[in-house]
Amino acid sequence: MDNVSFGIPMVDEFTPEGFPRNSFVLLLGEGGTGKSVTLLQLAGAWMKRGEPCIIMAFDDSPESIINNFARLGYCCDDAFKGNLLRIIDCFSFRTKSPKHPDEHVEIVSNPRDRQQLTSALYSAVNGMDGKGAVFIDSITELFTMSEPTSTIEMVKDWRAEICKEKHITAFASYHLGMRSLDEFVGMLDYVMDGIIEYRFDPLFAQQGVLARQLRLRKMKGTAHDTFWHYFTVSKNGLIPMESKKENAAPRAPQKGRAESQRLPK
Numbered sequence: 001m002d003n004v005s006f007g008i009p010m011v012d013e014f015t016p017e018g019f020p021r022n023s024f025v026l027l028l029g030e031g032g033t034g035k036s037v038t039l040l041q042l043a044g045a046w047m048k049r050g051e052p053c054i055i056m057a058f059d060d061s062p063e064s065i066i067n068n069f070a071r072l073g074y075c076c077d078d079a080f081k082g083n084l085l086r087i088i089d090c091f092s093f094r095t096k097s098p099k100h101p102d103e104h105v106e107i108v109s110n111p112r113d114r115q116q117l118t119s120a121l122y123s124a125v126n127g128m129d130g131k132g133a134v135f136i137d138s139i140t141e142l143f144t145m146s147e148p149t150s151t152i153e154m155v156k157d158w159r160a161e162i163c164k165e166k167h168i169t170a171f172a173s174y175h176l177g178m179r180s181l182d183e184f185v186g187m188l189d190y191v192m193d194g195i196i197e198y199r200f201d202p203l204f205a206q207q208g209v210l211a212r213q214l215r216l217r218k219m220k221g222t223a224h225d226t227f228w229h230y231f232t233v234s235k236n237g238l239i240p241m242e243s244k245k246e247n248a249a250p251r252a253p254q255k256g257r258a259e260s261q262r263l264p265k
Contacts, residue, residue, distance in 0.1 A: 003222065004169065007045025008038070010231060010240045011196070011216070019194060020221040021130075024159045026139075026188060027173040029198025034212055034233050035173040037072075038196070039135045040065075041237035042171055044074040047084045052132040054124045056088045058141035061095075062105050072237055080104045088120050090141075112145045114154055121158065129166045136172035139188070148184045156191055163193075194219040201230070214238075 003018030012018075019025075027035040036059070043053045057065055065087060066076045079085035086104055090111040100107075108120050125134065136142075142151050155172075162168050176182055189195065195218040201211040213228045230241040 006042060008041055008238055010238050014216040014225040015219060015222050017222050019219050021169055022163045022167045023193040024163045024170045025194035026192040027196050030176050033198035033200060034238060035198055036137055037233050037237060039137050039171060039173055040068055040072055043135050044072055046133050047079050052084050052128055054086050054134045056090060056121060056136040058090045059137050061091050062087045062089050071235060086124050088124055125162055125168055128168055133169040133171060134162060138173040138175055140175045152187050
């Protein structure tokens with residue numbers, strides 16, 4: 001089994017030797033901490049190195065995804081032409097305007113139907129054995145569509161048949177904050193090969209400053225850094241907040257100073 005890199009310099013530093021290609025990696029954290037941006041940046045990096053990518057979209061429309069790719073500097077038209085990108089649309093069934101699939105976008109008419117959902121995914125990855133990645137945004141939305149325990153069983157099947165059998169990497173996001181669902185996070189922890197965890201620094205949050213942090217909490221099959229690291233999100237994606245020698249924590253807020261002065265630029 002060969003190892004691969006994430007394709008995001010900041011995250012690659014956590015796994016100097018890469019990570020096993022047959023991994024299923026969960027991006028876990030509160031809303032607004034940077035998970036969806038990370039998924040797009042990962043997909044863009046993999047497409048740039050010539051690996052096909054499948055976006056399974058539950059939280060947003062294909063049009064929004066294409067626009068978000070453009071904001072990060074990735075051209076979806078080129079990716080479509082090169083057969084490097086395919087979108088499985090599990091969002092548009094909620095809209096009143098009928099959508100029509102095209103060569104690169106497959107619409108799932110009823111994502112609540114596990115068989116239909118799985119069939120669309122397996123069809124999309126057909127022929128990708130040993131190369132490429134699947135990006136799911138988000139598993140939280142999957143939990144709202146069906147009974148969570150059966151959803152976890154479906155995710156286990158995807159991990160076995162896509163990651164382990166076909167050696168295709170999978171990434172998925174999970175948005176913390178829904179109390180009725182968060183109890184199942186422990187079960188996801190057990191299923192996943194890797195977990196990238198996101199948060200707002202709790203100490204700074206108490207003072208009204210939202211400082212993003214992430215860490216690689218778990219990654220089977222490779223040595224990895226598990227420390228929290230500060231980062232910000234720019235038009236180029238995730239950017240580490242660091243000084244010349246080490247990661248720099250945001251400065252503590254001082255009374256009377258503008259919020260824009262509280263964090264290093």
